[in-house]
Amino acid sequence: MEETMKDYEKELEASFRKINEGDVISGTVIDVNEDEVTLDLKYYTQGIIKAADMSEDPGFCVKEDVKVGDVIEATVVRMDDGAGNILLSKKEANAVLAWDVLKQYMEDKKNLEVQVSEIVKAGAVAYVEGIRGFIPASQLSLSYVEDLEPYKGKRLTVRVTTVDPEKQKLILSAKEVLREQAREEHDHKVAMLVPGTILEGTVESLQTYGAFVDLTDGLSGLVHISQISQKRIKKPSEVLKVGDKVKVKVLNTRDGKISLSIKAAQDGQEAEEIEKTDVRNYSSGESLGTSLGDIFAKLDIHV
Known part of the structure; x- marks a missing residue:
């Protein structure tokens, strides 16, 4: 009973906390439809993120990429959306928070699964944490890639190699992952020789x-x-x-x-x-x- 009261006190305290426009807050997804995502903010009202404010990634699909139970961080755009809910934007939060996440990915040399959304001059574009990333043609494969078009829509495993929030610059590399995999395969083959x-x-x-x-x-x-x-x-x-x-x-x-x-x-x-x-x-x-x-x-x- 004591734990229940403590939990209630925490929820009550959270419901009276002050939220201002521009704040970055987190909430748990309780509903998803084609138009918007609804968040439980543990506040007196719910948070709403319009589908268009979820991600810059043109391949993003709110119905497929967001699930009930997901925890999302978003920026408070307006305290009342006209229906008594707090209007939020994940895209705006990404502009602040995603860069720190990307820096950590780079430091950890984390392998990331991405999908190439478009082909541009000298490379390809893929989104990570809602941020537009560039994969130079020289970093798409272990060998030289002359025709980039087959890479459009292709899923790749990449690593973050450059993060520059001031210049809005995110560089990714599939070659780094492929090189490491090739080295591991080579060393395994060598180890198998008697x-x-x-x-x-x-x-x-x-x-x-x-x-x-x-x-x-x-x-x-x-x-x-x-x-x-x-x-x-x-x-x-x-x-x-x-x-x-x-x-x-x-x-x-x-x-x-x-x-x-x-x-x-x-x-x-x-x-x-x-x-x-x-x-x-x-x-x-x-x-x-x-x-x-x-x-x-x-x-x-x-x-």
């Missing part, structure tokens, strides 16, 4: 320190120069060329990188691990001078 497995691949590039081999399925690995041939070579191009089909043995999979050996795959013997050679930082665009002395020193071979 050291010692013999695979077939194609030499895709030659570097001074070794050869990169395409293993298909989006994977490639490095064959260090010391693991290319049984004989001593000064550079990979002495025995390999781009496009060569080779058999390789998986030595290890560390940090999403694949270390391979042609030498071990050829003679069936376990290749020597390169414990002191850090190949994780190598890329196809780097160069590294490697002498025979350096190779044997790194392999820790005693002759």
Whole structure:
């Protein structure tokens, strides 16, 4: 009984609170129709939001996007709409509150589901929290998008990358999400490779320190120069060329990188691990001078 009285006191106190035009208040949706949304404000009267004042998003549908029980924040436009209700606008509240929400989305790197509402020059438009957001063409996909029209009406998972309330600027990116997903898929595939497995691949590039081999399925690995041939070579191009089909043995999979050996795959013997050679930082665009002395020193071979 005591809890009931306390609840009643809170409701009574709320009903006498002062509400002014321009205030941003919240209420619970108790009715939705095509023309308006009715809110319980825990006040002596209800709040009304006209459908046109709900969102700037042209794809917004009040009957589909608003449900009874939803809590909505809106700005008080007029204390009496002519029928004794408080007239509210969610669009006006969005202009103030949504930017803080968007900033938090950006900080949290939150994935958001949006629908492209229109195609514009150099990109697409989608709405988040009722705010118009721009997705540059370069951020729609992992690859270059020449024809933007197929994206109209398409649903995308995006992240907020730029929030500027003063300039009313909201930039979104689908590419950032896709890149992370691709990286996770790649790392999973790499983790599934079992050291010692013999695979077939194609030499895709030659570097001074070794050869990169395409293993298909989006994977490639490095064959260090010391693991290319049984004989001593000064550079990979002495025995390999781009496009060569080779058999390789998986030595290890560390940090999403694949270390391979042609030498071990050829003679069936376990290749020597390169414990002191850090190949994780190598890329196809780097160069590294490697002498025979350096190779044997790194392999820790005693002759």
